[in-house]
Amino acid sequence: MAYVKSLFDKNFLEYASYVIKDRAIPHLDDGLKPVQRRILHSLLEMDDGKFHKVANVVGHCMKYHPHGDASIYSALVVLANKELFIDRQGNFGNIYTGDEASAARYIECRILPLAKKILHNPEITEYEDSYDGRNREPVTFPAKVPLVLIMGAEGIAVGMSTKILPHNFVEVLQAVKEGLRGKKTKLFPDFPTGGEVDVSDYHDGTGKVLVRANLDISDPKRILIRELPFGTTTESLINSIENAAKKNKIKIAGINDFTTANVEIEIKLQRGTYTSEVVDALYAFTDCEMSISVNPLVIVDNNPRIMTVSEIIAHHSERLVKILTAELKIEEGKLRDKHHARTLEQIFIQERIYKKIEDKKTQAGVVKAVLDGLKPFDKQIKREVTEEDVERLLKIPIRRISLYDINKARTELEEIEARMKEVRKHLKNTVEYAEDFINEVIRDYGEQYQRKSRITSFQKVDVREAAATQRNLDLRYDEETGYLGTEVKTGRLLFQVSSYDRILVIRRTGAYSVMDVPDKLFVDKGMYHCVMADKDEMSKTVITAVYMDKDTRHPYIKRCIIDSFIIGKGYTLVDENTQMLALTSRTDAVIRVTYIPKARVQILEEDFKISKFLVKGIKAGGVRLSTRQADKADIIDIGIKPRIPTDNAVKKGLLQTAKKAVRKSVAKKKPAKKTGGKGKAKPSKKRK
Numbered sequence: 001m002a003y004v005k006s007l008f009d010k011n012f013l014e015y016a017s018y019v020i021k022d023r024a025i026p027h028l029d030d031g032l033k034p035v036q037r038r039i040l041h042s043l044l045e046m047d048d049g050k051f052h053k054v055a056n057v058v059g060h061c062m063k064y065h066p067h068g069d070a071s072i073y074s075a076l077v078v079l080a081n082k083e084l085f086i087d088r089q090g091n092f093g094n095i096y097t098g099d100e101a102s103a104a105r106y107i108e109c110r111i112l113p114l115a116k117k118i119l120h121n122p123e124i125t126e127y128e129d130s131y132d133g134r135n136r137e138p139v140t141f142p143a144k145v146p147l148v149l150i151m152g153a154e155g156i157a158v159g160m161s162t163k164i165l166p167h168n169f170v171e172v173l174q175a176v177k178e179g180l181r182g183k184k185t186k187l188f189p190d191f192p193t194g195g196e197v198d199v200s201d202y203h204d205g206t207g208k209v210l211v212r213a214n215l216d217i218s219d220p221k222r223i224l225i226r227e228l229p230f231g232t233t234t235e236s237l238i239n240s241i242e243n244a245a246k247k248n249k250i251k252i253a254g255i256n257d258f259t260t261a262n263v264e265i266e267i268k269l270q271r272g273t274y275t276s277e278v279v280d281a282l283y284a285f286t287d288c289e290m291s292i293s294v295n296p297l298v299i300v301d302n303n304p305r306i307m308t309v310s311e312i313i314a315h316h317s318e319r320l321v322k323i324l325t326a327e328l329k330i331e332e333g334k335l336r337d338k339h340h341a342r343t344l345e346q347i348f349i350q351e352r353i354y355k356k357i358e359d360k361k362t363q364a365g366v367v368k369a370v371l372d373g374l375k376p377f378d379k380q381i382k383r384e385v386t387e388e389d390v391e392r393l394l395k396i397p398i399r400r401i402s403l404y405d406i407n408k409a410r411t412e413l414e415e416i417e418a419r420m421k422e423v424r425k426h427l428k429n430t431v432e433y434a435e436d437f438i439n440e441v442i443r444d445y446g447e448q449y450q451r452k453s454r455i456t457s458f459q460k461v462d463v464r465e466a467a468a469t470q471r472n473l474d475l476r477y478d479e480e481t482g483y484l485g486t487e488v489k490t491g492r493l494l495f496q497v498s499s500y501d502r503i504l505v506i507r508r509t510g511a512y513s514v515m516d517v518p519d520k521l522f523v524d525k526g527m528y529h530c531v532m533a534d535k536d537e538m539s540k541t542v543i544t545a546v547y548m549d550k551d552t553r554h555p556y557i558k559r560c561i562i563d564s565f566i567i568g569k570g571y572t573l574v575d576e577n578t579q580m581l582a583l584t585s586r587t588d589a590v591i592r593v594t595y596i597p598k599a600r601v602q603i604l605e606e607d608f609k610i611s612k613f614l615v616k617g618i619k620a621g622g623v624r625l626s627t628r629q630a631d632k633a634d635i636i637d638i639g640i641k642p643r644i645p646t647d648n649a650v651k652k653g654l655l656q657t658a659k660k661a662v663r664k665s666v667a668k669k670k671p672a673k674k675t676g677g678k679g680k681a682k683p684s685k686k687r688k
Contacts, residue, residue, distance in 0.1 A: 015158070016157075016158035016159065019157045019158050020157040020158060020160065020299075020304055021299055021302065021304075022034050023035075023155075023157070024155035024156055024157040024161075024162070025153075025155055025157055025160075025162050025297055025298065025299050025304055026148050026153040026155070026162070026164075026298055026299065027140050027148075027298065027299045028148060028298040028299060028300045028305075028307070028312065028315060029140040029141075029142075029143060029319065030119070030140045030141040030142075030143040030147055031143065031146060031147030031148030031149070031150070031151060031153070032140075032141070032147065033075075033153070033155065034065075035065060035067075035071060035072060035075045036075055036079055037137075037138060037140070037141065038061050038064040038065050038072075038137060039057070039061055039072065039075060039076050039079060040079075040085060040111070040115060040119065040141070041061075041064065041137055041138055042057055042060040042061040042063075042064070043057060043086065043109070043110065043111040043115075044111055044115070044116070044120055045060070046060060047110065047111050049110070050110065051087075051089050051108035051109065051110045052108060052109060052110060053104070053105065053107075053108050054073065054076060054104040054105075054107045054108060054109055055104040055105045057076065057109065058072045058073050058076065058104055061076075063130065063134070063135050064130045064131070064135060064137045065131075066131040066132075069104075073104050076109070077092055077093060077101045080092055080109055081093065081095055081192075082151050082166075082192070083192075084112075084114065084115075084150065084151065084169075085111065085112055085114060085115035085119065086109050086110070086111065086112060086115075087109060087110050087111070087112050088107070088108075088109055089107065089108040089109065090102055090106055090107030090108055091106070091107060092107060095192060095193065095233075096193065096228060096233065096234055096259055096262075096263050097233055097234045097235060097259055098233030098234070098235050098236070114445055117441065118143060118144045118145050118441065119141045119142075119143050119144075119147075120141065121142050121323075121327060123327075123330055124142050124323065124326045124327065124330070125138045125139075125141065125142055126138065126139045126140070127139065142323050142326075143316075144319075144320050144323055144324070144437070145172065145173060145176060145316065145320075145441075146172060146176065146312050146313060146315075146316040148164060148298060148312060149164070149166075149167045149172050149187070149309065149312055149313075150166065150167060150168075150169050150172050151166055152164050152165050152166035152167075152189075153298075157304075160297060160304060161295060161297070162295055162296065162297035162298070163292075163293065163294050163295045163296075164205070164294065164295075164296050164298075165189035165191075165205075165209065165230070165292065165294055166189060166190060166191060166192065167187055167188070167189055167190055167309075168190035168449065168451045169445070169446075169449035170442055170446045170449055170450075170451075171187060171188075171190070171451070172187065172313075173438050173441060173442055174438075174442070175187050175313050176313055176316055176317050176320060176438060177434075177435055177438045177439075179313045179314055179316070179317030180317050180320070180321070180431050180434055180435060181431070184310055184313075185313070187205075187309050187313065188202060188455055189202075189209060189230075189453065190451050190452055190453045191211070191230035191452060191453045192230075192452060193227060193228040193229070193230055193232075193263075193452075194214060194226075194227035194228065194263075194452040194453055194454075195211050195212055195213055195214055195227045195228055195229045195230060195453055195454075196211065196212040196213075196214060196227075196453065196454050196455075196456050196458075197209050197210070197211050197212075197230075197453045197454070197455055197456070198210040198211075198212075198455075198456060198457055198458040199455060200457060202294070204308040204309050204310055205294055205296050205308050205309035205312075206294060206295075206296060206306070206308055207293075207294060208291055208292060208293040208294060209291070209292050209294070210289060210290070210291055210292075210458055211229040211230050211231070211289070211290050211291075211292060211453075212229055212283065212288060212289045212290075212458065213225045213227060213228055213229050213232075213237065213282075213287075213288040213289075214226050214227035214454075215279060215282070215288070217275040217276070217279060219275070220274050220275055220276075221268070221269055221274070221275070222266060222267060222268050222269060222275070223266075223267040223269070223275055223278065223279070223282070224264060224265070224266055224267075225237070225263065225264070225265040225267070225288070226262070226263055226264060227263055227452075228263055229287060229288065229289065229290045230290075230292065230453075231290060231292060232287050232290065234257050234259045234263060234265060236287060237265065237286070237287050237288065238255055238257060238265065240286040240287040240288075241255055241267065241282070241286045241287075241288075242255065243286075244281070244282075244285040244286050247285075247499055248472050248473060248498075248499075249281060249284075249285040249498065249499065249500075250278055250281040250282060250285060250286070251269065251270045251273045251277075251278065251472075252267055252268060252269055252270065252273075252278070253268040253269060253270045253271075254267075254268045255267050255268070256268075267282075289458075296308065296309070296312070298312075317434075320434050320437075320438075321430050321431060321434050324426075324430060324433055324434055324437060325427065325430050328423050328426050328427050328430075328433070329427070331423055332420065332423045332424065332427070335416055335419055335420045335423065336383075336420070338416055339413065339416045339417065339420065340381070340382075340383050340389070341389070341392065342409065342412060342413050342416065343380065343381055343382075343413065344374065344381065344385065344389055344392075344393060345393065345396065345409070346406075346409050346410075346413070347374060347377050347380070347381070348370070348373075348374070348393045348396070349396075349401055349404045350404075350406060351373065351377075353369075353370060353373035353374065354393075354396075354401065356369045356370070356372075356373050357369045357370065357394075366394065367387060367390050370390045370393060370394070371385060371390065471496045471497055471498045471501070472496060472498070473486040473496060473497050473498060473499065473517070474486060474493055474496060475493070475494045475495055475496065475497045475503070475517065475530075476488040476489070476490070476491045476492060476493050476494065477491050477492055477494055477523075477527060477530065478490050478491030478492075479491060479492065479525060479526075480525070481522075481525075482522055482523060482524045482525040482527075483520055483521065483522055483523070484505065484518060484520075484521050484522075484523045484527065484530065485517075485518040485519050485520035485521050486499075486517060486518070486519055486520075487519045487520045488520055494530055495532070497517045497532070498517070499516075499517060500517075501516075501517050501532060501533075502514055502515060502516055502517065502532075502533040502567065503515060503517055503530055503531065503532060503533050504529070504530070504531050504532075504533045504538065504562065505523055505527065505529070505530050506527070506528045506529035506530075506543070506573065506583060507523055507524055507526075507527055507528065508524060508525070508526035508527060508528060508580060509524075509572075509580065510545065510547065510572050510573040510574040510578070510580045511570055511571070511572045511573075512529075512562065512570075512571050512572070512573060513565075513568065513569060513570045513571060514533045514562075514565045514566075514567055514568075515533075515567065515568055516567070516568075528580070528583040529543070529583055529585070531585075535563075538561070538562055538563060539561060539563045540561075541561065541562075541585050542559055542560070542561055542585065542587060542615050543559070543560055543561070543562060543573070543583065543584075543585055544557065544558070544559050544583065544584050544585070544586075544587075544591075544610050544613075545557070545558045545559075545560075545573045545574060545580065545582075545583050545622070546580075546581045546582040546583070546591055546593070546625075546633040547574045547578045547579060547580045547581055547622065548578065548579055548581055548630045549577065549578055550577050550578060550579055551577065552629070553596070553629035553630050554624055554625075554626065554627055554628075554629070554630070555581065555593050555624070555625040555626055555630040555633060556578075556621075556622035556623060556624050556625060557591065557608065557610075557613055557622055557623050557625055558573065558574065558616070558620070558621070558622035558623070559610070559613050559614065559615045559616065560573070560615060560616055560617060560618045560620070561615065561618070562618060563618075564618075571618075573618075574622070575621065575622075581593075581630065581632060581633035582633040582634060582635050584610070584635045586610065586635065587610055587611055588610075588611070588637075588638060589610055589635050589636065589637060589638065590607045590608065590609055590610065590635070590636050590637070590638050591607070591608045591610060591625075591633055591634075591635060592605055592606070592607050592608075592633065592634045592635075592636050593605065593606050593607075593608065593625060593626065593630050593632075593633045594630070594631045594632045594633070594634070595626070595628045595629060595630055595631055596628075596629045596630070596631045598629075606625075606626065607636075608625055609638070
């Protein structure tokens, strides 16, 4: 056990941490998972402006990725289909139909300029050793925009998962621009498949959204689906529609898929059915409407953390300023070095300092001669001259010295100084510079990334209300077999239902339950009651039960309303040791109780008006109707008089009762017969 505990304490925790940090969850800084980062790093290293066979890219990426080539290939295809950083050539599959991409040896790709502009800068990128220590790979890219929001992400790790929806490229950049000034902007998802989205419960990226297909209902006899809900394909959507049609939830005559570069699914309706009757059912029973829950989990400072959209925007607004500041400082340093080198070169050639080294015999003497020649120009140089500077001057070719253009050199120095002045101005106003950078990116690439999904507010389609318009299943009850359901083919038709309806069933024992419509369920013979379990109707309906005590046979009545219940749970109307006699939901009827005939009893039936008894709670006991022994009870209309037995009937009844009494008394007085030795009775003596 100690060994097993050590495995869990160390190995399992290491595995869990690895999956969370290095496989499934994207990093906040560049919005990429490790495999995506390695693919882009490989493409940047291989970049020569031409297309590369995907198989070659996968092989190059294997230097950095410790897993198989299949995971690299599938991740590359998904990343390329986002149409952001990778240019494609060949069949990369279809996000609408779900068709897979061709094999890696048949398709090609290359890095796009946008990736270099907002993602790539080796000078400020932090690198680490690859898994085998032979190469260096980036820890994260210095991404200037929140890619985690633009691309979205989905992943399952050990004990946690992430689900981040994609957002519009331009809208995200505009939100970052507002964030630079400390302002907050509402940001909502935008899906590559288009469709409609209800963001009422989005809650800044931590709630959920409803997505719908775009339905064209201009033709009353057919429906065209032109945009898909996010997360579906034409194949999965068609399957959901066909399944709903098989279960009689929607009425369609056929469905055709004409999708190519754009989505077009045609739904033909049955004769007598119109689009207005089917749309709500499509939203209720198929994938034409879906709910997507969001869980924005990202890696921040080597730890998983849930962040809102506003927090991600604020983080990247600050990060953009830091990255641009770092780039400006690097550029400023390069400009200073370049200005210093061009100034030394100008002085070295114009003042002919190179001629002072002609008579020098040693390296030290040459260096000293150059340094001495540059000393009078210290104010112009503005920086200490090092031996490296001297070495660079001594390597200038004679041809270059002879062809040196003074005017051109002066112009170049002026351009360098102007650029240095501009860089220093940007360093003093980094926020404005960041805004200018965002405006430039939007100007150059904004037209390519127009919003595809339409934000709207859906009128919620209640599944049961939609089902009410599609009640085309026959609910039958077979008295002989005791079965109830939509798949019962014999017996009495009760009413029509849908598969989303619920019914109230009261059995002959007084047990009742509210349940989903069954396919085929044994409810026993003699079922008393079966109605649609509509809460509003049930709260108005009074159930009257007549029952008797099994010991005394005294009849009771109980009136109640079934207004609270748990779906599928069994309840009972009457107490134990009782027997149901009758049940009704009518209030304008009479209960006729028939008693067991007895001596000196002429009236064997008695009527009780239902309306005269109070309605009580479901758990209350019943009211005793009589102290006489009941035989049965019937529900009859008001005005039908009870049947009164005739005098002959009474006499006949009394005579039968008297005869029974005489027989009992004679049986008590009559002595037992004597038997013979072998159990035979002795023969009686004949009278003379």
